[in-house]
Amino acid sequence: GAGVSQSPSNKVTEKGKDVELRCDPISGHTALYWYRQRLGQGLEFLIYFQGNSAPDKSGLPSDRFSAERTGESVSTLTIQRTQQEDSAVYLCASSFLNRGPQETQYFGPGTRLLVL
């Protein structure tokens, strides 16, 4: 596609429910990243995929968070037993992986998650 897309754009859920967030990266981008952005805060790194493997999961805040990626395509971020502190915008980005001077990340529009 022309850019990174994410779905749903907004999600309201009840505390304790599971949610699944989807990211479609730019075609051909090997790397895919998930970030969380709380209101008024910077981007908090969650997980990074190189192809369909995740060499860096260091940012996942708890074992309630997991993510997977199919090949060099779609990724899903799953949050189990959601808590109110999970409320945030979840941003996905993708990029090439060529170690060049500009491995620019292209961001999707985000999923706004509200846990009641």
Add this chain to the structure above:
Amino acid sequence: GQNIDQPTEMTATEGAIVQINCTYQTSGFNGLFWYQQHAGEAPTFLSYNVLDGLEEKGRFSSFLSRSKGYSYLLLKELQMKDSASYLCAVRSGGSYIPTFGRGTSLIVHP
């Protein structure tokens, strides 16, 4: 880890010039990015610096001093549409993953 500091908020007048500073502390510096993020939208790439000096791109310029751990984003001839959050992000070591600052909210008024 990395520590990235930016002012929380700045205001400026349409047509003026504004400089947004970013200081960082890191080991193995490997590039600094500036992104623009309008409210409710995704961040978009503005600039990348890995060597000392000034990179100019139209109305926007970005400066880097690696020895001082310092960068700034300079916006000239401000327009109302420049009202947005400006994010500084630093990459270090062999990591592909930049660490983002909290962002500076710029308000441009008439």
